[in-house]
Amino acid sequence: MHRKKSLTKYAIVSFLTFILISCGGANTEKSPNSEALAPKSDFSVAMVLPGLINDKSWSQAGYEGLKLVEKEFGAKIAYVENSQGAETEKYLRYFAQADCNLIIAHSGGYTRASKTVASEFPRIKFAVIEPYAGNNKNLGGIAFRYSEMGYLTGVIAALKTKNNRVAYIGGEKYTSTAEEAIAFEWGAKAINPKVKVLINWVGSWLDEDKAKTVALSQIASGADVLAIDADKAGNGAIKVVAQKPGVYGIGWVEDQYALAPGKILTSVIQRIPLLIFNGVTLVKQGRWEGKLYRFGMREKVHELAPFRGLLSPEQETKVNQIQADILSGKLDVSRVN
Incomplete structure (x- = not known):
């Protein structure tokens, strides 16, 4: 960023x-x-x-x-x-x-x-x-429901891991990425309470070399599925995933499958333009109150990219069911917020 x-x-x-x-x-x-x-x-x-x-x-x-x-x-x-x-x-x-x-x-x-x-x-x-609470006057936050995709990617990672160790890499620790990371761990442990979850920060949205170092460290610790939300820096981590047999990644912001074909399980596709438009619409309609306004799967501002056969049919069914439960309200993952 x-x-x-x-x-x-x-x-x-x-x-x-x-x-x-x-x-x-x-x-x-x-x-x-x-x-x-x-x-x-x-x-x-x-x-x-x-x-x-x-x-x-x-x-x-x-x-x-x-x-x-x-x-x-x-x-x-x-x-x-x-x-x-x-x-x-x-x-x-x-x-x-x-x-x-x-x-x-x-x-x-x-x-x-x-x-x-x-x-x-x-x-x-x-x-x-950003998930900023607002001043209840003129300054508010416009944000994704970060816990939705954080949770789902944790589920996917736990379903795919062979080593019982999964990892999250964030660019910098903002409220948004912290929410993702916490939800990622919750989602993973909902599938397997014994799974080990590693969470690390690059400290940059740009430095690919630092992201490579983080990814190599996580893999050395046994992680074989890495969820990577680190913007351009994250490309460095994806390059590591591409080179390591038996290791898979989960991309962020856009479909990153082309960066490591056969190794990116899915990506969190964030429709940032639509997120911004939804927030601005509130201002245009005179409904802006300086609060935190969140949007998610229900408003179609984010979704998972195709799995492309990298999950088994049973695993895909499990992910789709959990996603449906979140959408219907049967499963509440918002408490992480």
Whole structure:
């Protein structure tokens, strides 16, 4: 979820000037293209992204969600990509000064900055794409029901393991990934109470070498099924899985089977654009109350990729039944939240 910086200071300043005009609230001597700034509606949404909009992962999915909002609501949109550290607070403040209706902070790492800026601009609505409880005013969280897929992947791992050891690899320990990890362990132990569950953090969403080291350590400890939610860093762990006989992986965010054919049992497909659209819809409808808004299988914002014959028919049936029980409410996995 973090990417190497690519914009010069001049480009950033010029781009932010454009942002301020496009949201409609700041004076500037710059004169961007008038056609590009032609208002489509009085509804404007801005987004701060931790990576690049073409990273084929978290940030690109966030940007696609912003474009979906533009298409469906005719909204004016603006964004800044690759925001790191203290500069995030500055960008959030820029958008607020520009009087955007909604400002989306597309990372769990942006929660503190969002809380600070939201308190300064009580009329502006803010959202963090993270299980943040909200301030019951203008800042809320938009999140997946992370426990659903965490639990299901734990079930799959426990069904597949031969060594009675399974593992979860997370990029960084945010509320969201912590929920996944806890639910993963619960799901695994629901299938086999004696299964050993390893949980480790890369400490990065980018460093493939660190993820490789984590994966090798887990495999050395006996884990033969690794659930990997670490963005680009996770590709390093998947490469390890691909090279180790008898070891399987579970991908995240998108279908990652092509990265290790025959070795990726399934992937958690997260429809991040739809998640964002559902959250923005609440704002558009006047229903935003600065709370935590969760979406999951029922809203079709996440699902499992095909198993492609890597589970036995009996194992697939078991997974499908548990998934149906979660959807119907017969099995409640939300307590991890």
